[in-house]
Amino acid sequence: MNIFIDNKSGEPIYTQIYTQLKNQILNGILQEDEALPSIRSLAKDLKISVITTKRAYDELEREGFIYAVAAKGFFVAPKNVELLREEHLKRIEEHIVEIKKLATACNLSKQDIIDMINILD
Secondary structure, three states: OOOOOOOOOOOOHHHHHHHHHHHHHHOOOOOOOOEOOOHHHHHHHHOOOHHHHHHHHHHHHHOOOEEEEOOOEEEEOOOOHHHHHHHHHHHHHHHHHHHHHHHHHOOOOHHHHHHHHHHHO
C-alpha cells in the first residue's frame, strides 16, 4: 500500500489519505478483507499525527470502505456493488462537467460530443 502526502497541495492530509485509500480499494489494489496498517503505524510511517490518520480511517469506515475488528485493526470491507456504482457515477459526472467546459471553450455542441462518443465506441 502506497500513500503519498503532498504538503504543497493545499488539500488536508486526512483527505489525501482518505482519497488514496479509497481509490486503491475501488481499483482493486487493496483486496476485500485485506488488513490495513494500524492507525499508529501509518501515522508513524507518514510522519503525521495519529489524529489525522484516525480521521481518514473514520471517514472510510463511515462510508463503508473499511471495517474495524476489536483488537485486530482495520480491514478492507467487502465491495458494496451499489456503493461502487455510485462512486463510478460520481466520477463520470465529474468528467462530464469537465467535458462541458472544454466543449464550450471549443464551441462544440452536444451533438458534436455525442458524435465523438459514437466514433470512439
